[in-house]
Amino acid sequence: MRSFIARRMxxxxxxxxxxxxxxxxxxLKQSPTSFFKFAGAMKAAACRExxxxxxxxxxKLTGALAxxxxxxxxxxxxxxxxxxxxxQQVTAVLRRDVDAMSADTALGFRFADAIVRRxxxxxxxxxxxxxxxxxxxxxxxxxxxxxxxxxxxxKLALGYARxxxxxxxxxxxIDVIKQAA
Numbered sequence: 001m002r003s004f005i006a007r008r009m010x011x012x013x014x015x016x017x018x019x020x021x022x023x024x025x026x027x028l029k030q031s032p033t034s035f036f037k038f039a040g041a042m043k044a045a046a047c048r049e050x051x052x053x054x055x056x057x058x059x060k061l062t063g064a065l066a067x068x069x070x071x072x073x074x075x076x077x078x079x080x081x082x083x084x085x086x087x088q089q090v091t092a093v094l095r096r097d098v099d100a101m102s103a104d105t106a107l108g109f110r111f112a113d114a115i116v117r118r119x120x121x122x123x124x125x126x127x128x129x130x131x132x133x134x135x136x137x138x139x140x141x142x143x144x145x146x147x148x149x150x151x152x153x154x155k156l157a158l159g160y161a162r163x164x165x166x167x168x169x170x171x172x173x174i175d176v177i178k179q180a181a
Contacts, residue, residue, distance in 0.1 A: 002036070051141055053080075062148070089101060091169050115145055
């Protein structure tokens with residue numbers, strides 16, 4: 001019964017976001033135990049206590065972009081807009097255009113980018129996050145960043161990450177910039 005409900009939820013999720021959940025459906029079919037343990041990551045992906053939506057989704061999108069070439073990043077972009085992040089802020093993160101980002105978006109992006117690149121700026125960014133939102137803010141952004149990376153990597157490891165595509169925001173295809181030039 002639990003697998004039946006999970007399968008229906010995956011199909012509804014796929015339809016709602018236009019996202020291919022076949023790797024999750026395969027996990028559910030082949031190893032329900034693994035699927036239901038991994039489902040905890042899905043719940044963790046929604047964790048946010050104090051950091052603003054823009055900062056969390058900037059971190060989450062940066063994490064997805066570090067590991068993905070389209071579908072997972074598209075999903076995060078769609079979810080960010082659904083959560084209330086302005087389309088121009090999502091576009092700015094995809095283009096790595098810090099000048100076009102609000103202060104919250106920029107801080108979430110800079111923190112995540114420093115961690116992904118293992119930059120020497122990670123302590124400075126972490127301190128800025130801590131000063132603005134406290135330790136809970138650091139945890140919020142760390143969770144958003146790292147959970148945003150799990151799904152594309154799981155999809156790749158299982159052999160389902162074969163499709164690359166541009167990310168679309170408000171009907172416009174965005175040229176994604178993955179790292180600084």
